[in-house]
Amino acid sequence: MEEKRRVLLLGASGYLGSQIYQELLRDNTIDLIGTCFSAQAVHQLLRVDVTDTLSFSAILHEFSPHVVIWALMSATDERELIEKGLDVLLSQLPEKSKLIFISTDGIFGKGTGSYREEDPPEPLDGRNLIATYSNAKIRGEARIRERHPNHVIVRVGPIYGRNCVGQWDKRVASMCADLEAGREISRTGNLYKTFVHVEDVGNAIHELLHGSYHGTLHLGPAKKESYYSFYKKMALALGLNADGVKETLLTEAEALERGIPLDTSLRTKKAHELLQTRFRQAGWENGNENDKGV
Template structure:
């Protein structure tokens, strides 16, 4: 039985990797930090000595970096990922979960070989996306046996059945009879959390290395995603109002209009099936 260490196991994505990994026969250990969980070790990955001890005790065959910290992502990457790379065995496989936000967002769909770009630091998402891009570069240069996995927005229920914040905000509004407004020209490749977890587990057990865009071949706008979510939960899709954001407003608000991913390589290379919304 192969040993799998999930960094961020108590998080939204991490919990699904744990659940699905155990079903698939992995020997799973994991970490938590703010979302405490009796099943996992509470570890501050920003402490290098803690990283070293964690890797020594777990002795994993595969490590999945599924941890995130929002505004503190920079410190998490600079200190935490650096510590992991310093102490991970060369024989251990490393999977790094990244984001579609590493691209400029002017015109998708983006392929793996397209050049990423750092965000303007005035954007609210700049710290997170810039840290992810820096993390990608660290992994490429710091560990040979790696896979960098980029995805779009993640949706679906976690291991405890709780839906993601995006869907919960929609359903809570509709439950009150409120209408929501979503943009039809903000485009993304949405991915179900189960499909992302399964793709990561498939990659964990393979020898595939490099950067991979995962998700369905189809894409959605935030408007069509909300409409389809309304239908999924039995609400009237007329409760979703359509708008469009100008390029000028998008630039001023730090919104990237088109972050569609070209997922054709993943669809060809993996057995994991990616459902459309």
């Protein structure tokens, strides 16, 4: 019998990681280990702090994975995840093993939109609240390119939807709480992103794990959305009061002042050509308005 491929999923307790974990559990060609860090009641998962160099090294040595998926994010110190955790991973991972690293549209700090895979990253202005996170991702990507050619760097915009363990993304969850309580919400009409459904990202990662593609890939539907149009469509799709979603606009001066790039949408043509996975547009599925992509 052929040896199963050993897959180490770092961040299996997270919002996206839970989706990928459940998706990969159904694949009987792989031997899967998923990790958690601080989450409670995650009995199937291995507790790992990737910034604890010794214990993380020992796990990598013991499991010797054919594929590692990096679905990590730190609310407190993304820099440490990259400087310490990713460094350990890159120094231990055998050349033949594949690394799938989940990155972000936040690496395009100028915000001119419709970014291609080959466009160079643009550091985010330090005044932006997620600058530490995005700029650490830029360094992470650069290190992976230098040190581990057998990689796929996947970039995504905001991920949304209910994952297969029933968890909603924070953005939609907070919208639901407000609208259900009768509170209006304001969202920016001139701030654009490529919103991508959590299930579609999970499917794409599964495909990439088995596929031969190497390099950077942008995932998501073809069309960008503003925050306002995204929330409005989601409210409608969920049967909530969409009139409670109000539009605000960000002036260029305000955006500059707060270091906010106005358009970090991704060009996703390559993924559409390469993958079988189809990426639904928010509030729509397969182009059919009645089949809601929520």
